[in-house]
Amino acid sequence: MRNLKLIIQREYLARVRNKTFIIMTFLSPLILVGMFALIAYLSMLNSSEQRIIGLYDETKMFASEFKDQEQVQYLDLSGKTFEEAKKMVNEQEYYGLIYIPENINWDVEGVQFFGKESPGLGTIQAIEKTIADRLTRQELIERGIDVNQLNEAKTEVRIEIQNFSGERTSKMSNYIKMFFGGAAGYLLMMFIIIYGNMVMRSVIEEKTNRIIEIIVSSVKPIQLMMGKVLGTSLAGITQFTIWVLLAGVLAITSFYVLGIDIFTVQKSQLETVEQIAQPEIAQLVMDVINLPILSLVIFFLIYFIGGYFLYSAIYAAIGAAVDSETDTQQFMFPVILPLMLGIYMGFFSVIENPHGSISTIFSMIPLTSPIVMLMRIPFGVPWWELAISVGLLIITNFGVIWLAAKIYRVGILMYGKKASYKELFKWLKY
């Protein structure tokens, strides 16, 4: 036990003192915020671009329908010949030319768009809708239907979702749950890959440095492996804690800027919030506040530890089986695969149906459960499902660590031998 503590201490310090670790811990939140800002800025830049689209309308019906918008300006070229109009659009580098043939009423497919490059989907949809609306109106009038009456008769429904404990929720809140669950699941995957890789690199380092035999003459290989896994996980928890604290500071600051005092807001005090802020923002804030943030953070840690132990034991065994990082490729794919599967399963099936059988099954299978379950947690998961999922994860951990330790024990003392799967299987029996 004393040695395990020493190893954990050394491994932890080796990770935390690493320059990359320090930089990543404090820089990546900045990079993240910066990236969002950049995306927002770029999409603003993109939409401020002015486009001119020429209109060649043989029916003379549509010129008034195409109204200039902030980004698109329509230019009626129907006065010219079609060839002239085309030439002009090309020479002036307009965005494109809409051609509406005379017999449009009977042949809706005759509308054409000419342009240097194929136009964006949004632009095309807008043009199609404008023409279709006009034609529909024409049809309605011809059939003697009053357009105003029709518009008045249209109704709109917004379902208000409410759970049994009476909390109000909305479609928006489902997106927020998905966002937080998805972010947590994705972060967990990144953590597992990053910290698993750290463990693997550190095993390879000890092998290539040839210090390994000096150490295993003092401690059992399993002690070294577990010390490494534990020490590195503490570094991960340190990083996560720093990020949660930074996010907390950021959240409180932004709430303060929005004019909401986070410390006085209670779940039932929606009205207070509504009085202060705009209703939509208030609802958004309430949705975020109503999220099980605490249990999300706690289960993030539980699943991080469980999932990380599972995978980093495998990473450690891989590190022991190879002589250099370049040899790890053949073993990496089977490790990454279940993680990827978890992410995709999460994004596709949890959005669709957070409590459906696929989501439930994948949140039980230990290789994917840390990711999928985290995505489900914001939607509310019964405690017994959590218990089964965590229980299975723990049991699998024991099995995998036991197998990994066997490979590790043999692998660390093998030099210059490129291990195959067959070889690894043999090591299990040594």
Added chain:
Amino acid sequence: MENLLVAENIYKQFGNFTALNNVSIAIPRGSIFGLLGPNGAGKTTLLRIINQITMPDKGQVYLDGKPLHPKDIAHIGYLPEERGLYKSMRVGEQALYLARLKGLSKAEAKERLEYWFERLQIEGWWDKKIQELSKGMAQKIQFIITVLHRPKLLIFDEPFSGFDPVNAGLIKNEILQLKEEGATILFSTHRMESVEELCDYMALIHQSNKLLDGKVSEIKRAYKSNTYEVGLESENNTVLLNELKEKFVIGNTNFKSINDDLKLTIQLNNGETPNQLLDYLIGKARINHFVEVIPSVNDIFIKTVTQNA
């Protein structure tokens, strides 16, 4: 003679490959024991078994008469052949860590490290990183770490590989000094001259089998062939040579001499003594040189290995 370490009937297999086949060795307390063998003979596997890094398939190792126990690690110091240190850790920090893994307290480890750093004249290295040191310098640190916890049994696997002659000499003297202080030393090598110089006992392992072991002087005695190297001066060397050839097995040899000698090795017949040879030669020539030919460990090694190939 009391043995500090006894390994009895050790078997070890890796898959279909037999690394050790019924190997037994006994290391007397306070001796220097040389484990010899060509590369791949199984020396390192045996050392790993003694260090409890690998478990034998069959057989038992005893330390001080008791079966080896995990906590005996504290009584053994091991300098493996494949040795290195953490590149990015500082020398002092690293030495402290490794010493504490051997069971020393922090204060104790620090005190002893300071003693050894001074003794090997490397006081200024404490805060250096290993990557700033040369290979020989790093090996000094490894040596210190091996002996720091004052183990009863010291195991060196190819201790002199990678050392320059000055440092090799320094380490050799330290090993002898440790022996004086009561340590028992096991070292494995394929460099015969170091066995010749240092070892009291030896064992020879070849292709997973132990071919021979015992006291170095006794092995040499067993391997000597009753042969003498002589330098003779006579009036007619050719006549003398022919005369000798009839009575003994004669071989060629060379040694430094200021005289115009007939240089020969003479192997005596069974039961004959060197005195009888001298008696015989005295009447025939002037004897300038007369030495018993003692086989070197290298000769014994080559002879045994080729015999068993």
